[in-house]
Amino acid sequence: MITVTENLQSLENLKFDNDVHYLKIDKSEVAELMLYLKEHLGMVSLLDIFVEDRFLLGTSNRFLINYLLKNLDLNKSICVQFEFDENFELSSQSYIWPNALVWEQEISQLYGLDFSFQNFKNSLQIYDVMRKDFEVKNIENKSLESLEKFNLSLAPSHYLYSSDLEVKLSLNDDEIQDCFINRGFQYRGIEKNCENLTIEQLIAYSSKWVSDKAIFYNVLCCDSLEKLLSVELPERAMAIRMILLELNRIMDHCLSLAMISYEKEHINNYLLMMSFVEKVKSLILFYNHGHMSTSFCCIGGVNNDIPQGWVPTCISVLDLIEQGIIDINKTLTGSNIWNTNLRVGTISSASCLEYSVTGPTLRASGVNYDLRKKAPKYFYKDVDFDTPIGQEGMVLDRFLIRVEEIYQSIRIIMQVLDNLPSGEVISNNSIALRNLKTNDDLFRERVNTGINIPKKQTFNSIESSNGEIGLHLVGQDSIKLSRLKIFSSSNNALQLFSSVIIGQDYHESITVFTSLGINMKEVER
Amino acid sequence: MILSSKLYKEHGVLKGLSLAVKYVLSSYLSNISKKNKKTFSAKSIYRSYQRKYPILLTNDKNELRCVSCRLCENICPTSCIEISANTNPSAPLTVGPSPDEFKIELTKCIRCNLCVEVCSVDAIELSGNYDFFDDTTKSVWNKSELVKNIK
Numbered sequence: 001m002i003t004v005t006e007n008l009q010s011l012e013n014l015k016f017d018n019d020v021h022y023l024k025i026d027k028s029e030v031a032e033l034m035l036y037l038k039e040h041l042g043m044v045s046l047l048d049i050f051v052e053d054r055f056l057l058g059t060s061n062r063f064l065i066n067y068l069l070k071n072l073d074l075n076k077s078i079c080v081q082f083e084f085d086e087n088f089e090l091s092s093q094s095y096i097w098p099n100a101l102v103w104e105q106e107i108s109q110l111y112g113l114d115f116s117f118q119n120f121k122n123s124l125q126i127y128d129v130m131r132k133d134f135e136v137k138n139i140e141n142k143s144l145e146s147l148e149k150f151n152l153s154l155a156p157s158h159y160l161y162s163s164d165l166e167v168k169l170s171l172n173d174d175e176i177q178d179c180f181i182n183r184g185f186q187y188r189g190i191e192k193n194c195e196n197l198t199i200e201q202l203i204a205y206s207s208k209w210v211s212d213k214a215i216f217y218n219v220l221c222c223d224s225l226e227k228l229l230s231v232e233l234p235e236r237a238m239a240i241r242m243i244l245l246e247l248n249r250i251m252d253h254c255l256s257l258a259m260i261s262y263e264k265e266h267i268n269n270y271l272l273m274m275s276f277v278e279k280v281k282s283l284i285l286f287y288n289h290g291h292m293s294t295s296f297c298c299i300g301g302v303n304n305d306i307p308q309g310w311v312p313t314c315i316s317v318l319d320l321i322e323q324g325i326i327d328i329n330k331t332l333t334g335s336n337i338w339n340t341n342l343r344v345g346t347i348s349s350a351s352c353l354e355y356s357v358t359g360p361t362l363r364a365s366g367v368n369y370d371l372r373k374k375a376p377k378y379f380y381k382d383v384d385f386d387t388p389i390g391q392e393g394m395v396l397d398r399f400l401i402r403v404e405e406i407y408q409s410i411r412i413i414m415q416v417l418d419n420l421p422s423g424e425v426i427s428n429n430s431i432a433l434r435n436l437k438t439n440d441d442l443f444r445e446r447v448n449t450g451i452n453i454p455k456k457q458t459f460n461s462i463e464s465s466n467g468e469i470g471l472h473l474v475g476q477d478s479i480k481l482s483r484l485k486i487f488s489s490s491n492n493a494l495q496l497f498s499s500v501i502i503g504q505d506y507h508e509s510i511t512v513f514t515s516l517g518i519n520m521k522e523v524e525r
Numbered sequence: 526m527i528l529s530s531k532l533y534k535e536h537g538v539l540k541g542l543s544l545a546v547k548y549v550l551s552s553y554l555s556n557i558s559k560k561n562k563k564t565f566s567a568k569s570i571y572r573s574y575q576r577k578y579p580i581l582l583t584n585d586k587n588e589l590r591c592v593s594c595r596l597c598e599n600i601c602p603t604s605c606i607e608i609s610a611n612t613n614p615s616a617p618l619t620v621g622p623s624p625d626e627f628k629i630e631l632t633k634c635i636r637c638n639l640c641v642e643v644c645s646v647d648a649i650e651l652s653g654n655y656d657f658f659d660d661t662t663k664s665v666w667n668k669s670e671l672v673k674n675i676k
Binding site: 197198201202204205208285289290291294295303433434437440441443444447448 | 574576637642
């Protein structure tokens with residue numbers, strides 16, 4: 001345990017050997033340390049806050065809270081941990097990182113913990129769905145009734161919000177004066193369910209977490225389990241995973257481009273983009289026996305090899321999409337009406353970093369941060385591609401960056417297909433299920449009881465189509481995990497959305513929402 | 526890389542001409558043969574080998590292949606399989622009695638292929654078509670109904 005006042009200077013000379021450095025401190029030293037970490041060590045963004053409930057272990061301090069901080073320049077992260085019991089009142093960190101409010105709100109609803117929220121205005125509220133066997137304290141939300149203006153509520157499950165969300169606006173003519181977001185219609189208790197699953201079951205379940213980004217989450221889950229168990233992959237499996245990740249990125253970008261153009265009543269472009277979504281989806285289904293992603297990955301590789309006739313269809317589909325992008329550049333990017341329509345919703349790079357939003361939103365406002373370049377996995381190091389960067393951070397920039405990124409991921413896929421390595425798809429480790437089938441007793445034990453997961457923590461993240469997604473795994477030296485936490489950038493983007501649309505016209509709020517790429521299935525897990 | 530393949534390498538004039546004629550002729554012939562065939566699309570292919578719902582396979586003597594080793598019951602992520610049988614936990618995986626009852630709750634099944642991968646006697650397969658809209662209250666299928674549904 002490090003005492004802060006003595007060893008603050010030694011923190012400066014920290015060597016980050018691993019990806020995440022775990023820092024255990026005492027609960028009284030939090031406030032001093034957090035400010036120091038932000039100002040002197042450059043931990044600009046707060047990725048995640050989560051709590052481990054250790055009721056079953058029977059320790060004197062029941063809860064363990066984790067703050068995951070990141071330095072974007074060096075791509076290094078610190079996890080600050082401290083223990084506390086039920087009566088301890090936590091101080092809210094939202095005066096340092098404003099996006100902390102979302103996480104803290106969720107924690108206080110899940111565990112009944114106190115945060116000192118009094119001085120902070122909060123425009124987000126969780127709908128009453130959480131387990132509550134305790135009294136909820138100290139959660140104050142502002143109400144719209146006191147404003148005495150014209151109120152408009154965009155109903156839950158608006159067709160363009162792509163998932164369930166209620167946005168209440170108070171208007172002065174067309175201008176939005178204040179906004180109030182009601183969320184929590186889709187909590188499914190994923191993280192709690194995962195604690196009772198073995199590894200194979202977890203990988204199969206991970207593709208069902210978010211339906212649009214099934215491959216991203218399946219690869220992320222499998223990759224972080226491989227990191228925990230230190231398994232190596234064969235080259236061909238890595239190449240196949242890379243191709244499917246980029247295909248999913250193209251699909252998701254096409255979908256959001258379609259939504260933006262539908263909102264602006266540009267039906268031609270909408271139909272074109274939706275046809276691309278269908279084509280890429282059918283490619284993925286062709287590879288994976290008519291499924292989006294169930295059992296695409298397995299530990300130590302990929303379940304299926306590339307089927308016969310898949311590569312030529314992939315190339316022909318990608319050629320079609322490339323021609324479509326050239327058409328868009330001719331018709332849309334050159335036209336004045338389109339450009340002036342999308343000059344709304346400016347987000348500065350400072351506020352992006354403040355709320356720690358990553359992905360196309362951050363790149364559109366001029367910060368060059370891409371995990372594929374910063375911490376390359378698989379063959380991203382060897383592949384030649386560019387990261388597009390915007391200037392002003394408007395909806396137009398986000399639109400153009402998505403268009404360019406589709407082109408870049410086509411480039412990546414073509415390069416990988418040219419140099420597709422030969423060999424096996426699953427490694428020869430004893431962990432992979434398929435290699436154990438010769439020995440009956442070992443196989444039975446492996447299936448019925450699973451693998452022993454070591455007592456270790458890992459945080460693993462990859463670049464998805466709208467920002468960083470990550471998975472925090474905590475092993476407890478048994479078959480099952482003690483805690484699993486899903487982190488996604490769209491949780492922070494939702495907080496940013498409520499502050500961006502103030503001052504805009506109300507009909508532009510939907511365009512801003514779709515351009516930020518918020519998926520409510522990621523926010524509510 | 527594609528550029529290092531045979532077509533793009535440097536050749537002499539005669540050899541180059543012969544290669545070119547060969548490739549042009551082959552592409553022309555393949556175009557002619559395509560006109561008679563159906564159009565090639567990804568959708569038509571994946572439908573032919575799409576993973577569907579589980580069915581139980583039988584022997585030549587119309588008995589179930591299942592030896593009730595309970596591996597599929599244990600690995601199922603949604604726990605939709607339920608077997609009632611007397612299993613011997615130390616017996617080899619290819620020998621055993623056929624189960625008394627084999628129930629699958631098909632509305633829970635996510636078709637992840639784990640049960641097929643685990644099975645060592647190929648007793649289960651994901652190729653069944655079921656009519657879910659005949660009886661809306663029904664969600665659990667019996668041993669006898671799971672065998673019948675081979676189409």
